[in-house]
Each structure stands twice: as C-alpha cells, then as structure tokens.
Amino acid sequence: MHRRQYLGTSYKNEGADDGVELEAPKQKSKWSKYDGIDCYEGKGGTAIQPDPYSNSMTLQDCSDACESEEGCVAIIRKASDEDSEGLCYLRSNIDIESCVQDSEWDLHQYLGDGTTTTIKPAETTENPKSKWTKY
Numbered sequence: 001m002h003r004r005q006y007l008g009t010s011y012k013n014e015g016a017d018d019g020v021e022l023e024a025p026k027q028k029s030k031w032s033k034y035d036g037i038d039c040y041e042g043k044g045g046t047a048i049q050p051d052p053y054s055n056s057m058t059l060q061d062c063s064d065a066c067e068s069e070e071g072c073v074a075i076i077r078k079a080s081d082e083d084s085e086g087l088c089y090l091r092s093n094i095d096i097e098s099c100v101q102d103s104e105w106d107l108h109q110y111l112g113d114g115t116t117t118t119i120k121p122a123e124t125t126e127n128p129k130s131k132w133t134k135y
Contacts, residue, residue, distance in 0.1 A: 030111050031063060037099050037107040038076055039091055044099030048072055048090035055087060059108075062088035066110055074109045 039045030048069060057065065059077060066072040069090055076089035094109060 030067075032109045032111055034096065034107040034109065035079065036101050036103040036105070037096065038102045038105035039074065039094055039096070039099035039107055040076070040089075044095045044097070045074065045076075045091040046093040048092055051089060053088045053090045056085045057088040058085050059083045062090075063108065063110075066090050072110065074107055077106050077108065079104060079106045 041047055048071065053065060054062065059082070062075050062077060065088065066075050071092040072090045074091040074094045076087075076091060078086050081087065091107075094107075096107070096109075099107065
C-alpha cells in the first residue's frame with residue numbers, strides 16, 4: 001500500500017527513539033492519498049448516496065463535496081483521472097485494512113482540521129542480525 005501524506009499538520013515519527021515531531025512546511029491540504037486502494041460496501045467503506053456522487057468532478061470539487069457532506073471521511077477516484085474531471089465516490093466508515101488493492105483506484109482520506117498523523121515505520125521480516133558481518 002503506497003501512502004502519500006499531504007496535510008498541513010505535524011507528523012510524529014512513531015518508533016523513533018527521540019519521538020521528534022516534524023512540521024510539514026506550508027502544506028494546506030487536509031487529505032492523505034492511498035494509491036491503488038478501493039473501499040466500498042463490504043470492503044472497508046460505506047457508500048454515501050448517490051453512488052457515484054458524480055461522473056464528472058475534478059479532484060478538488062470531489063474533495064470539497066466530501067468536506068461539506070456530513071459523515072464523509074474519504075473519496076474514491078480513478079487513478080487515471082488525477083486532477084481532471086472524472087468519477088467521484090464519497091465514503092464513510094473507512095477501515096483501510098479491509099479495503100482492496102486495485103491499481104485502477106485511489107483512496108483520498110479526509111483528515112479534517114488540526115489533525116496529527118502518526119507515521120509508523122514499514123514492517124520488515126528481515127533478521128536484524130543479517131546486517132552484521134562475521135570476520
């Protein structure tokens with residue numbers, strides 16, 4: 001799952017020994033994008049009706065619609081639409097772990113105002129001892 005942070009708040013690097021918080025400079029967005037993730041009824045999300053909300057909305061217009069719709073916490077867009085007009089699906093009750101991986105779609109999660117996001121380090125199955133060299 002590829003995740004891009006683009007919100008205007010502070011980030012905390014969980015797992016770091018010093019617990020340092022980093023400021024994201026001059027970013028104003030309240031959204032986080034997950035490339036290749038689709039959430040729908042029974043698969044990590046609840047559709048807000050009508051579904052699709054629109055067949056011809058830009059990313060910005062779709063985001064604005066979600067922000068003004070009570071209960072909306074995410075939008076789904078075709079990855080190929082990028083910022084141009086295209087499909088707009090509004091979602092509530094997102095459980096990202098239950099969503100499906102599909103490179104055709106992108107999940108944009110609404111984080112709201114004043115949100116602090118915790119970024120966890122990627123899990124690895126690598127044995128820490130494998131980094132040692134035996135002489």
